[in-house]
Amino acid sequence: MKLSRRLLSAALSIVMAACLFAPAFAESEGGVEGLPSELTIWSELGSWLVKAGNDIHASVAYEELERVTGTKINWIHPPAGTGVAEQFNLMIVSGDLPDIINYSWMTVTGGIQKYIDDGVIVDMTPYYDNGDMPYVERLFADLPKIEKQVRQDNGAIYYMPSVRKDDELRIWNGPQIRVDWLEKVGMPIPDTVDDLYETLKAFKEQNVSDADNFVPMMAGKFRTDTSQGLGQLLFSFNTTYDFLTDPTGTTAKYGPIEPEFKEGAAYIRKLVEEGLVDPNYVTNDRDIIDAAMIADEAGFMFNTQVTKLALLFEEHGIENPLKPIPYLRGPNPTSELAPVFYSEAGANIMGGCLAVTTKAKDILSTVKWVDFNYSPTGELIRNYGVEGVSYNLVDGEPILTEIVTNNPQYDINTASAIYTPAKVSVFAGIQRYASWKQSTHPDGVDCVVQYMSRVDQSMIMPPTSMTGDEQAEYASLMTDITTYFDETIDRIILGQLPLEHLDAMADQMKAMGVERAIELKQAALDRYNAR
Amino acid sequence: MTQPAVAPRRRSILRQMAKHRQVYVILLPVLLFYLIFNYGPMFGNVIAFQRYSITRGILKSPFVGLAHFRSFLKNYTFWRLLRNTVMINLYGLIFGFPAPIILALLLNELRGARFKRTVQTLTYMPYFISTVVVSGLMVDFLSTRGMINEIVKIFGGQPVQFLVRPELFWGVYTASEVWQGVGWGSIIYLSALSGIDQELYEASAIDGANRAGRLWHVTLPGILGTIMIMLILRIGQMLSLGYEKILLIYSTTVYSTADVISTYVYRKGLLDQDFSYSTAVGLFNSVVNFVLLLSANKLSRSATGGGLW
Numbered sequence: 001m002k003l004s005r006r007l008l009s010a011a012l013s014i015v016m017a018a019c020l021f022a023p024a025f026a027e028s029e030g031g032v033e034g035l036p037s038e039l040t041i042w043s044e045l046g047s048w049l050v051k052a053g054n055d056i057h058a059s060v061a062y063e064e065l066e067r068v069t070g071t072k073i074n075w076i077h078p079p080a081g082t083g084v085a086e087q088f089n090l091m092i093v094s095g096d097l098p099d100i101i102n103y104s105w106m107t108v109t110g111g112i113q114k115y116i117d118d119g120v121i122v123d124m125t126p127y128y129d130n131g132d133m134p135y136v137e138r139l140f141a142d143l144p145k146i147e148k149q150v151r152q153d154n155g156a157i158y159y160m161p162s163v164r165k166d167d168e169l170r171i172w173n174g175p176q177i178r179v180d181w182l183e184k185v186g187m188p189i190p191d192t193v194d195d196l197y198e199t200l201k202a203f204k205e206q207n208v209s210d211a212d213n214f215v216p217m218m219a220g221k222f223r224t225d226t227s228q229g230l231g232q233l234l235f236s237f238n239t240t241y242d243f244l245t246d247p248t249g250t251t252a253k254y255g256p257i258e259p260e261f262k263e264g265a266a267y268i269r270k271l272v273e274e275g276l277v278d279p280n281y282v283t284n285d286r287d288i289i290d291a292a293m294i295a296d297e298a299g300f301m302f303n304t305q306v307t308k309l310a311l312l313f314e315e316h317g318i319e320n321p322l323k324p325i326p327y328l329r330g331p332n333p334t335s336e337l338a339p340v341f342y343s344e345a346g347a348n349i350m351g352g353c354l355a356v357t358t359k360a361k362d363i364l365s366t367v368k369w370v371d372f373n374y375s376p377t378g379e380l381i382r383n384y385g386v387e388g389v390s391y392n393l394v395d396g397e398p399i400l401t402e403i404v405t406n407n408p409q410y411d412i413n414t415a416s417a418i419y420t421p422a423k424v425s426v427f428a429g430i431q432r433y434a435s436w437k438q439s440t441h442p443d444g445v446d447c448v449v450q451y452m453s454r455v456d457q458s459m460i461m462p463p464t465s466m467t468g469d470e471q472a473e474y475a476s477l478m479t480d481i482t483t484y485f486d487e488t489i490d491r492i493i494l495g496q497l498p499l500e501h502l503d504a505m506a507d508q509m510k511a512m513g514v515e516r517a518i519e520l521k522q523a524a525l526d527r528y529n530a531r
Numbered sequence: 532m533t534q535p536a537v538a539p540r541r542r543s544i545l546r547q548m549a550k551h552r553q554v555y556v557i558l559l560p561v562l563l564f565y566l567i568f569n570y571g572p573m574f575g576n577v578i579a580f581q582r583y584s585i586t587r588g589i590l591k592s593p594f595v596g597l598a599h600f601r602s603f604l605k606n607y608t609f610w611r612l613l614r615n616t617v618m619i620n621l622y623g624l625i626f627g628f629p630a631p632i633i634l635a636l637l638l639n640e641l642r643g644a645r646f647k648r649t650v651q652t653l654t655y656m657p658y659f660i661s662t663v664v665v666s667g668l669m670v671d672f673l674s675t676r677g678m679i680n681e682i683v684k685i686f687g688g689q690p691v692q693f694l695v696r697p698e699l700f701w702g703v704y705t706a707s708e709v710w711q712g713v714g715w716g717s718i719i720y721l722s723a724l725s726g727i728d729q730e731l732y733e734a735s736a737i738d739g740a741n742r743a744g745r746l747w748h749v750t751l752p753g754i755l756g757t758i759m760i761m762l763i764l765r766i767g768q769m770l771s772l773g774y775e776k777i778l779l780i781y782s783t784t785v786y787s788t789a790d791v792i793s794t795y796v797y798r799k800g801l802l803d804q805d806f807s808y809s810t811a812v813g814l815f816n817s818v819v820n821f822v823l824l825l826s827a828n829k830l831s832r833s834a835t836g837g838g839l840w
Binding site: 092093118484 | 586587608670674695782787798801803805808
């Protein structure tokens with residue numbers, strides 16, 4: 001008995017000693033101690049990676065991650081072209097769950113709490129408290145604002161998101177103008193919305209374009225951040241078509257019923273009335289808008305993911321004449337800054353988030369794998385790929401090679417999706433501006449520089465969360481209210497209804513319960529601020 | 532002695548089935564098709580009475596009774612949806628239903644076989660274009676930069692935003708439906724016309740009926756049965772308006788006239804993922820449809836003595 005115990009302790013100490021050295025040894029063999037040997041991950045493919053062959057196996061960076069961690073990843077992807085949300089629902093209903101689901105958990109229908117309560121995904125907080133997520137712990141210690149955004153109101157950690165460590169990465173939508181036409185009409189870069197009005201008018205009166213269908217400004221559906229939405233003109237008036245906060249970030253407000261909204265709407269209506277904006281904006285989509293910009297049919301727009309249009313210009317052999325300009329300030333500006341209300345600009349976390357399911361074969365090691373994605377090694381691989389292939393260290397700084405920046409086969413976005421997937425926010429992990437800058441079309445980098453120059457993000461509603469019941473009540477109120485808003489605002493802007501109808505619209509929204517929705521949002525905001 | 536009285540009759544049915552078993556085997560796949568694809572999914576309607584959660588499934592989601600129906604009836608869009616659905620269908624009934632009959636009658640009067648066939652082929656054609664393509668054509672043609680407005684401009688008119696003005700939607704939609712379906716719809720009437728006894732025409736000609744008279748007294752009564760059956764079928768589908776086309780051509784600006792029950796169900800169910808609510812709305816739609824079909828059949832029976840059943 002005594003002998004056996006001594007033997008046991010000797011054996012244990014050998015094992016422990018081995019463990020101590022294990023990481024160093026394991027890494028050279030291609031493995032990290034404590035991580036699973038195999039994982040199944042369900043994840044959407046980004047549109048850029050779809051171009052590269054419809055399979056994440058085309059992603060060299062994830063092969064490198066597999067090599068370093070020693071964890072083989074079996075990917076499950078919803079078929080490209082089908083609704084990701086539908087495929088996600090089907091998977092949940094089937095009950096056939098992978099180890100990890102990489103999904104937009106922040107905005108999942110019904111709120112993430114439901115998935116915790118119904119035992120679909122695992123609460124990672126105990127593992128975090130137990131010290132099983134050291135890299136996430138370090139990330140939180142370095143950047144407390146990210147901890148605040150990731151944790152739920154109750155302090156729990158349910159998912160690990162795409163983290164944009166640098167604030168520059170929060171901005172990618174903004175105004176673009178034809179600088180060549182500015183020169184033609186002899187006007188400076190517009191500073192305020194009033195300047196913009198004069199500029200568009202000059203474009204129209206002096207017929208800067210030969211195109212038959214020329215209209216100074218091209219736009220898409222009113223209430224969209226990402227489809228060149230016309231409503232973005234409201235931002236300069238300190239208001240928006242959605243929820244916002246006061247400048248201190250403590251009071252929740254709903255833009256369309258606030259007095260500033262009238263001023264903004266009147267301005268937009270004036271532009272449409274005078275033929276300065278394409279009246280078909282209601283039915284325009286991104287392809288129509290892009291085509292119009294290439295055909296010299298418009299001189300100003302709010303663009304998104306600028307690189308797409310920049311590449312399109314290159315395909316047509318035209319030098320991109322569109323240049324980003326700083327966000328427009330309101331009439332009679334009192335501040336040097338111009339506010340924006342893009343929801344993604346309000347937070348450093350977004351996009352795809354990793355959540356461990358209750359069906360994971362070994363939850364502890366799966367959580368550790370999630371954690372490893374946020375390690376310096378994980379960050380390096382996701383942002384730069386493989387040393388000697390997609391990056392080289394120059395004076396200790398990783399510099400991307402031509403295989404990313406000038407790939408013979410793929411355009412720069414597809415190449416970065418393969419080698420530096422951090423850029424594609426569908427995959428969770430850390431994203432760095434230093435890497436993004438290197439693999440982004442110069443026009444895209446220019447946008448960030450211009451837009452960052454005077455952006456005011458203080459009034460953006462942060463990523464708050466609601467309980468299941470609150471969420472259900474809020475959603476049932478707001479889906480009707482936003483539908484009503486969509487149909488009414490366009491009729492006002494297009495002149496089918498008088499401008500004064502905005503008051504009737506606000507009254508109708510109140511009758512539909514917008515004040516209750518604001519209350520719910522306020523409560524969520526209070527809890528967020530108390531985190 | 533304890534055998535019930537119906538036993539001999541049941542036995543004879545079984546004997547019948549055994550005798551004609553090949554016929555029943557042929558019937559089987561069709562029966563299965565309806566059971567699996569049409570009757571099976573009906574059980575899913577139970578979620579209309581639940582607060583369905585995808586993580587809990589049908590069996591564990593809590594029941595909420597008629598809450599979803601109540602909230603739909605109270606919704607500000609309810610009357611509008613009902614009105615739009617009925618009105619678009621009524622437009623279809625008034626303009627879309629007679630159009631193929633008129634076309635068939637006109638074609639029937641044509642004597643030149645080649646010309647007749649050319650017209651027939653040309654009018655069928657649009658039916659075979661996919662809805663998506665037709666809608667794309669419509670958006671293109673009807674925009675302020677589109678073909679139709681270019682023609683308007685040639686004649687000195689002001690361009691009209693056809694797809695953005697709510698008051699024009701019912702007309703635009705119905706016109707496109709007629710354009711697409713008139714040729715195809717006329718086939719069944721043409722075949723009914725070919726079944727009319729030619730001697731009747733001769734007899735009426737001898738009696739001194741002119742062309743219009745023959746049309747009124749011979750041709751129309753000859754195809755009246757077909758017309759009635761088609762009418763009943765049509766009324767039975769009154770509220771089940773296809774959502775695809777509307778979905779593809781409407782925009783928020785014309786919701787006030789273009790939003791119908793099926794597009795609303797689509798938005799609520801698939802976009803907002805409010806499954807229970809949209810199922811309740813869909814079920815409501817089906818019940819109203821069913822009532823309409825019953826009354827149409829009754830009406831037809833009392834009017835012509837014949838109905839669907």
